[in-house]
Amino acid sequence: xxxxxxxxxxxxxxxxxxxxxxxxxxxxxxxxxxxxxxxxxxxxxxxxxxxxxxxxxxxxxxxxxxxxxxxxxxxxxxxxxxxxxxxxxxxxxxxxxxxxxxxxxxxxxxxx
Amino acid sequence: xxxxxxxxxxxxxxxxxxxxxxxxxxxxxxxxxxxxxxxxxxxxxxxxxxxxxxxxxxxxxxxxxxxxxxxxxxxxxxxxxxxxxxxxxxxxxxxxxxxxxxxxxxxxxxxxxx
Numbered sequence: 001x002x003x004x005x006x007x008x009x010x011x012x013x014x015x016x017x018x019x020x021x022x023x024x025x026x027x028x029x030x031x032x033x034x035x036x037x038x039x040x041x042x043x044x045x046x047x048x049x050x051x052x053x054x055x056x057x058x059x060x061x062x063x064x065x066x067x068x069x070x071x072x073x074x075x076x077x078x079x080x081x082x083x084x085x086x087x088x089x090x091x092x093x094x095x096x097x098x099x100x101x102x103x104x105x106x107x108x109x110x111x112x
Numbered sequence: 113x114x115x116x117x118x119x120x121x122x123x124x125x126x127x128x129x130x131x132x133x134x135x136x137x138x139x140x141x142x143x144x145x146x147x148x149x150x151x152x153x154x155x156x157x158x159x160x161x162x163x164x165x166x167x168x169x170x171x172x173x174x175x176x177x178x179x180x181x182x183x184x185x186x187x188x189x190x191x192x193x194x195x196x197x198x199x200x201x202x203x204x205x206x207x208x209x210x211x212x213x214x215x216x217x218x219x220x221x222x223x224x225x226x
Contacts, residue, residue, distance in 0.1 A: 033213070040121070042202060042218040043156075058213070090155065100146060101214055103156040 003027045004104035006091050012110045019078040021107050023091030031094045032074040033101065034058075034066060036087040043090065049074055081111040114139045116205050118217035125193050126225050133188040133220050135203030144206040145186040146214070147177055151199045159201075162186065173197070195226045 004025045013019055023032065030051050035043040045058030047066040055068055063085060067075045078085055088108050092101040119134035137143060147159040160171025167179040177188045186203060203217040 042216040045213055048213055100158050100161055105155045
């Protein structure tokens with residue numbers, strides 16, 4: 001769905017580097033989310049934001065930070081990447097809490 | 113806390129076979145239920161959702177799911193699968209103390225042999 005975009009789509013980096021993954025949406029949704037997907041583990045929530053001033057930790061926030069620069073932009077940072085952060089990362093949005101979420105195309109991150 | 117169980121890790125079917133993927137959730141109160149599909153190399157797309165009303169929900173591409181409250185289940189079905197249904201399927205739940213966040217099952221990979 002082109003309404004939620006993520007950059008970069010693929011990234012290979014080295015241990016200890018700082019990485020930023022970006023998400024933008026044109027759906028006008030207030031809520032934005034970051035998930036990571038690992039084989040056999042499904043999707044796990046890293047951080048979520050109800051609006052620009054409301055950011056919350058998810059299930060697996062350690063080692064990650066986020067920034068909600070505007071309603072349409074939500075960035076995920078790995079301050080010092082480690083190999084077990086190698087995963088597929090998805091951004092998602094929703095209009096309100098109890099509603100379906102719309103997912104971006106994902107960023108495949110490899111930490112060597 | 114809410115949790116979601118998908119019983120099958122990998123299902124292999126031949127084309128035209130019937131499909132049923134199991135999903136159980138742990139919370140007994142009001143929940144919203146979803147099935148998402150992830151085709152190879154793609155992002156998650158919504159197949160169908162249940163919020164209230166008729167417990168038999170029809171989605172895209174001939175999929176349907178039945179909400180059975182007494183069994184805490186929301187199983188996905190399709191009468192006749194096609195090779196193009198090869199994908200990973202995720203059940204997800206909103207509710208039960210999840211603070212408006214989706215709780216996903218671990219996914220079921222479906223492989224359809226032509």
